[in-house]
Amino acid sequence: MNPLEHLPPRFLTRRQMLRQMGTGLGFLGLTRVLGDAQVLSTTPGASDPRSLVSNPLSAKSPPFAARAKNIIHIYLNGGPSQVDTFDPKPALNRYAGKLLPSGNLTTERPLGAALPSPFSFRPYGQSGIEVSEIFAKTAEHVDDLCFIRSMYANTPNHEQSMRLMNCGDERLSRPSYGAWITYGLGTENQNLPGYIAMCPGLPVSDVSNWRSAFLPGIYQGTHINTKQTRPDQLLENITNSQLSRSAQRRQLDLLSAFNAEHQRLRGDDPQLEARIQSFELAYRMQLEATDAFDLEREPAYIRAMYGDTLQARQLLIARRLIERGVRVVQCYHGDVQPWDSHDMIADAHRNLARDVDQGISALLTDLKQRGLFEDTLVICGGEFGRTPAVEMPAPGTPGNGKGRDHNHWGFTVWLAGGGVKGGYVHGATDEFGFRAVDKPVHVHDLHATMLHLLGFDHERLTYRYAGRDFRLTDVSGEVVRDILA
Numbered sequence: 001m002n003p004l005e006h007l008p009p010r011f012l013t014r015r016q017m018l019r020q021m022g023t024g025l026g027f028l029g030l031t032r033v034l035g036d037a038q039v040l041s042t043t044p045g046a047s048d049p050r051s052l053v054s055n056p057l058s059a060k061s062p063p064f065a066a067r068a069k070n071i072i073h074i075y076l077n078g079g080p081s082q083v084d085t086f087d088p089k090p091a092l093n094r095y096a097g098k099l100l101p102s103g104n105l106t107t108e109r110p111l112g113a114a115l116p117s118p119f120s121f122r123p124y125g126q127s128g129i130e131v132s133e134i135f136a137k138t139a140e141h142v143d144d145l146c147f148i149r150s151m152y153a154n155t156p157n158h159e160q161s162m163r164l165m166n167c168g169d170e171r172l173s174r175p176s177y178g179a180w181i182t183y184g185l186g187t188e189n190q191n192l193p194g195y196i197a198m199c200p201g202l203p204v205s206d207v208s209n210w211r212s213a214f215l216p217g218i219y220q221g222t223h224i225n226t227k228q229t230r231p232d233q234l235l236e237n238i239t240n241s242q243l244s245r246s247a248q249r250r251q252l253d254l255l256s257a258f259n260a261e262h263q264r265l266r267g268d269d270p271q272l273e274a275r276i277q278s279f280e281l282a283y284r285m286q287l288e289a290t291d292a293f294d295l296e297r298e299p300a301y302i303r304a305m306y307g308d309t310l311q312a313r314q315l316l317i318a319r320r321l322i323e324r325g326v327r328v329v330q331c332y333h334g335d336v337q338p339w340d341s342h343d344m345i346a347d348a349h350r351n352l353a354r355d356v357d358q359g360i361s362a363l364l365t366d367l368k369q370r371g372l373f374e375d376t377l378v379i380c381g382g383e384f385g386r387t388p389a390v391e392m393p394a395p396g397t398p399g400n401g402k403g404r405d406h407n408h409w410g411f412t413v414w415l416a417g418g419g420v421k422g423g424y425v426h427g428a429t430d431e432f433g434f435r436a437v438d439k440p441v442h443v444h445d446l447h448a449t450m451l452h453l454l455g456f457d458h459e460r461l462t463y464r465y466a467g468r469d470f471r472l473t474d475v476s477g478e479v480v481r482d483i484l485a
Helices: 014-020 027-039 049-054 131-138 158-167 178-186 206-210 244-264 270-292 300-306 310-323 346-368 444-454
Strands: 069-075 111-113 122-123 129-134 143-151 195-199 224-225 326-334 376-381 385-391 403-408 411-416 425-428 436-438 464-465 469-470
Touching: 069 310, 069 346, 122 131, 129 131, 131 224, 131 346, 143 436, 143 444, 158 206, 178 195, 178 326, 178 444, 195 206, 195 310, 206 224, 244 270, 270 310, 300 310, 300 346, 310 326, 310 346, 346 376, 376 444, 385 411
Parallel strands: 069 326, 069 376, 143 425, 195 224, 195 326
Antiparallel strands: 111 385, 122 129, 143 411, 376 411, 385 403, 464 469
8 A cells, every 4th residue: 555645635746746737747648638539529519628538438429431330359269260161272182181382381380281171162142252161151141241361460379469459469568459449439328338358268368358558447348258147147246235226326426526536636547537437337337237138138039040059149149239339349259269279170160160150140130130230340250360281299299180270371351241342252362271462461451441440540540658649550551442342
């Protein structure tokens, strides 16, 4: 405990003195932050900086016309194999058991000969795009899907690549894209978080995937552990069984008064402001959140359409959250990295796809029938792909030579709704599916495109921190205009 925190008001700490000298260094920093927020908002009545501070999640209009209002990210964490899902490569059959003529690229582990896909592909829809048999139900919507088959990242490591995909930087503490979006747009429902990350457990790099970093803490993602099923288990510490709501309100008002006095004596404190807002949000969530996560309120035929797997339940909850105005919802497939199929990929990928395929198909159908498809950008993919050549087991370790190593050189992500072309394939990997060779798309390009669809110029959505204007896409990134509808 810091004893200086309890000094009488007539005494000043060094930090307080600096804040109160003239305009004050802290006030200058606050002015810049408020200025940035004011530029981002065109909502009537939101031009007063004080209203933005007191309501950081208030809905704001983007600077430009937006095609999408919300994002659902189906995160197949661990790295699904592009050549076994959405990027067919018949050349692997011709070279089965042989070394690739172009050689193997550098990956984490030694590689051997070409490994053909154990799954069959066939064309679907009017567009005739080929999709693997393990995603046959998703493929029924192929004319609504936009496949980027030329994605690439920087490293073949889960931790770094997941941070890059979620936060735009593979090494340093940076805000997640969900935090950037809620910073820029707020949320349309003040009784629910603007950004929710659902995962049965925690993925690799755990909470860093939905961090707010140097953005105010109110913008960080809210993690929901979907290993639980009952709403009161999914949302821990929201309700107090010992107090009525009116008693909780009086308790919170008293706490708010103490915090306000604390803030008055010490000037602006972003961490304290985030804490105050979190308490208020938790109180408001008690009724709305319980309703949003209660799938028993859905008709039986809707629950049956999605299926009864954990992944299907996540996707149905995602639709219910988007319907209620939550801005960004991420659905991680499982604990740690389930799609990390280093061995026996045939069984592993088939089982994983079975968990989610029906739910994805149902989600796309459901968004359409409720008029939410055009406003919702759906994204599906992992942090990287997998090698077309077999991973060689290390001496003395288990392994049957039937798996694939990590591959950041080329992989597939698909998008749907929210202003992207349906029935379209962008870019390509080489004939074996190893490296992106035609119209390569870096993760920064994907982020720039996501922000563009939400009405932002990715170079202008910035936040000043430590003397620099930071942005999600760092110092690069180009909007992939070919995929825009």
